[in-house]
Amino acid sequence: MHELSLCRTLVGILETQAVRHHYRSVRRVELRVGPQAMVEPGAMMFSFGVASRGTLAEGAVLEIRPVSARVVCLDCSHEGEAEKLAEACPVCGSYRLLWEEDAGLRLGEIEVD
């Protein structure tokens, strides 16, 4: 359950940003999850409930949005996006894809009061 430590980090960011962006509570949180980030949505939702309790994010809706990652094909140099690991290059069919280094786990839009 690394989701719990991730959610603690998430709530920490929400609290830090509250000072900068002047909000008192969070209604909605968008989490952008790339194919390289191993998070289980159910565990993430549960953990967010636990981690946000008693904070300004308590009761906020957590929206998990899958995003794609940038890849480059090592065989035909095609540059594109992949939605999951072990996908073949859409142009030449090779599995030798080079992935962007970022693990792709980002706090996106938030809706606040």
Next chain:
Amino acid sequence: MCATCGCGGEEGGKHEHHPHAWQHRHGTEGGRVIDLEADLLEANAVFARRNREIFRRRGVLAVNMISSPGSGKTTLLVRTLEALRDRIPMAVIEGDQQSELDAERIRATGVPALQIQTGKSCHLDAHAVAHALEELPLPDRGILWIENVGNLICPALFDLGEGKRAVILSVTEGEDKPRKYPEAFHGADLLLLSKADLLPYVDFSVKECTEFAHRLRPGLDSLLLSAKTGEGMEEWLRWVEEGWVRAKTSYQPEEPTVD
């Protein structure tokens, strides 16, 4: 308070459970929308970069060993330490949820070991390793072994600042592990198939396993190994030594401080 990060020193899973915690609130009209675009792993990345820089300056090859529980990581590590201890300075960080058992097995080889007990946490992170580096004497121009918590999922997401990441998969676990736990293999530098002496007794296709692992990580090195019979050990030690030779070239002796 600790000097590394200013934390209260209680990292590693002290928390309370509130199982019935949250309720969804519907209808969010009128709220202000802000796009934060904040990386959730940035806090870990900061410590990972710091650890990596320490390893670079000290000329240390740090190897992060990831596997599920019972893959034979500790046995392999003990054999490896025995083979290299006369020539290469080494130290070991052991990650487990509880107990000093693994660190004791390592210390029996004469190599210094520090046990990190992660408590409820299922993985080591760069912050925990940064703390370990305060206590464990780092072997200049040597090898730091980091045996991660036995878990093929969570440790994969946390960069520790290591130079090499080895994923160990025992043949008794089944060849479909790369399909089931892709991230661990996607981020690996080496795939070690352990307990090779048991291959005649299990249905495990080395070919199928490594083929799929290559889809996750093109060019991934793989080795078939048995710590029990010694099969593949020579190849494994060669891989380790190649990494070590490269790592120690970046060693920078510390400048004597002038008063």
